[in-house]
Amino acid sequence: MSVDDRRGRGRPRGFQELEALDRAVHVFWEHGYEGASMSELTGAMGINKPSLYAVFGSKEELFRRAVARYRDTYVAYAAATLEQPTAYAVIESYLRAAVDALTSGGHPPGCLSIQGGLSCAPANSGISEFLADYRSAFESTLAQRLARAAREGDLTPGTDTAALARFVVTLGQGLAVHAAAGAGREDLQASVDIALRAVAAVSR
Amino acid sequence: MSVDDRRGRGRPRGFQELEALDRAVHVFWEHGYEGASMSELTGAMGINKPSLYAVFGSKEELFRRAVARYRDTYVAYAAATLEQPTAYAVIESYLRAAVDALTSGGHPPGCLSIQGGLSCAPANSGISEFLADYRSAFESTLAQRLARAAREGDLTPGTDTAALARFVVTLGQGLAVHAAAGAGREDLQASVDIALRAVAAVSR
DNA sequence: ACCCCACTTTACCGCCCGGTACAAAAAAAG
DNA sequence: CTTTTTTTGTACCGGGCGGTAAAGTGGGGT
Numbered sequence: 030m031s032v033d034d035r036r037g038r039g040r041p042r043g044f045q046e047l048e049a050l051d052r053a054v055h056v057f058w059e060h061g062y063e064g065a066s067m068s069e070l071t072g073a074m075g076i077n078k079p080s081l082y083a084v085f086g087s088k089e090e091l092f093r094r095a096v097a098r099y100r101d102t103y104v105a106y107a108a109a110t111l112e113q114p115t116a117y118a119v120i121e122s123y124l125r126a127a128v129d130a131l132t133s134g135g136h137p138p139g140c141l142s143i144q145g146g147l148s149c150a151p152a153n154s155g156i157s158e159f160l161a162d163y164r165s166a167f168e169s170t171l172a173q174r175l176a177r178a179a180r181e182g183d184l185t186p187g188t189d190t191a192a193l194a195r196f197v198v199t200l201g202q203g204l205a206v207h208a209a210a211g212a213g214r215e216d217l218q219a220s221v222d223i224a225l226r227a228v229a230a231v232s233r
Numbered sequence: 234m235s236v237d238d239r240r241g242r243g244r245p246r247g248f249q250e251l252e253a254l255d256r257a258v259h260v261f262w263e264h265g266y267e268g269a270s271m272s273e274l275t276g277a278m279g280i281n282k283p284s285l286y287a288v289f290g291s292k293e294e295l296f297r298r299a300v301a302r303y304r305d306t307y308v309a310y311a312a313a314t315l316e317q318p319t320a321y322a323v324i325e326s327y328l329r330a331a332v333d334a335l336t337s338g339g340h341p342p343g344c345l346s347i348q349g350g351l352s353c354a355p356a357n358s359g360i361s362e363f364l365a366d367y368r369s370a371f372e373s374t375l376a377q378r379l380a381r382a383a384r385e386g387d388l389t390p391g392t393d394t395a396a397l398a399r400f401v402v403t404l405g406q407g408l409a410v411h412a413a414a415g416a417g418r419e420d421l422q423a424s425v426d427i428a429l430r431a432v433a434a435v436s437r
Numbered sequence: 438a439c440c441c442c443a444c445t446t447t448a449c450c451g452c453c454c455g456g457t458a459c460a461a462a463a464a465a466a467g
Numbered sequence: 468c469t470t471t472t473t474t475t476g477t478a479c480c481g482g483g484c485g486g487t488a489a490a491g492t493g494g495g496g497t
Binding site for chain 1 (some may be wrong): 441442443444445446447
């Protein structure tokens with residue numbers, strides 16, 4: 030189902046869908062789901078509301094697509110870190126890359142999955158749950174990778190791999206909160222230095 | 234300036250100010266600044282809007298008072314943990330108590346200073362900054378306490394106390410995000426177990 | 438050339454937001 | 468009693484929210 034399988038009839042679209050979506054990602058990232066108004070979204074995306082609704086359906090659907098796009102664009106690095114050879118290397122490369130991503134230029138600091146809507150109005154509680162599920166998905170993936178590392182013997186026997194994954198993800202979320210508040214990259218890396226001592230203590 | 238220094242003239246107030254404020258704390262805690270509507274606030278506080286505005290001034294002032302009240306009521310434990318004798322004891326008791334506070338009943342899970350408004354609409358950016366300042370205040374206090382610990386010799390020489398404080402606070406914020414998403418107390422304590430290994434590595 | 442039809446534009450919808458004007462109510466002062 | 472003062476309940480304000488109806492526009496197909 031490509032962009033070009035539309036029959037040629039009718040006026041062609043005046044904008045690129047992915048480009049508009051990318052701009053929506055930035056707005057949601059900076060202001061959160063509830064803090065991003067349709068006016069600001071359409072303004073940043075360069076389209077008017079009927080176009081937005083025709084293509085994305087609703088604000089909530091746009092947000093879900095924005096999160097998916099965010100994952101593919103900005104969190105793709107995380108999958109690569111899982112391919113490191115040892116548990117320690119996985120965790121170190123993940124945390125280092127996370128700090129870089131959280132504080133790199135060209136986009137708002139922090140993490141969309143947290144700033145997007147940690148807590149919402151009752152009518153939007155589905156947004157918070159959606160984001161929580163999204164976050165826990167990576168924790169599960171990391172836990173599986175660490176369980177494999179335990180089987181392969183690069184963690185000290187008896188290590189609680191689920192807790193270790195949770196520790197890493199928890200620190201990552203804290204880093205995101207810090208980054209959103211404007212913390213600098215070096216400061217966050219110094220926190221990672223200390224966290225890695227804990228990881229070293231359970232690695233071998 | 235007590236509650237009773239009002240001259241007796243006029244109709245007496247039909248509600249307790251602190252009691253109403255406590256209910257506002259819960260609403261902001263659960264839904265955040267922008268997610269908490271005036272209707273929901275007045276409903277939970279048991280008063281109508283003119284009373285609220287007469288006493289608290291505006292939604293933003295109410296929020297700031299709610300955060301102050303939250304600090305005095307729910308974060309008072311943090312000050313006590315700083316009085317532990319060693320750096321390790323300070324950090325351990327802080328993280329343990331934080332997990333308990335984040336997951337104890339009688340109030341929403343997580344931390345008001347994060348759920349309150351990590352990111353907001355442009356018009357409410359002052360709220361995010363206010364909360365960020367609030368959070369960094371404790372980090373500074375903890376850093377000072379750890380600097381004293383370094384002077385007293387219970388950290389290995391050369392330890393970056395500011396980074397250690399940041400690490401602890403960062404983990405605490407991650408725990409808050411996790412707790413807000415419904416994580417259980419035992420799961421969070423297991424993360425703390427691992428974090429404490431890093432602290433042990435720089436303690437003596 | 439003409440029509441078709443998807444897309445764009447403009448204007449608007451009902452609703453709820455934060456905030457307020459006003460008058461009824463209630464207690465102390467005289 | 469009446470007056471004075473403060474809080475209460477109700478009803479309302481302008482404005483912005485998310486979302487949409489309908490007319491205008493322009494690049495196909497034939």
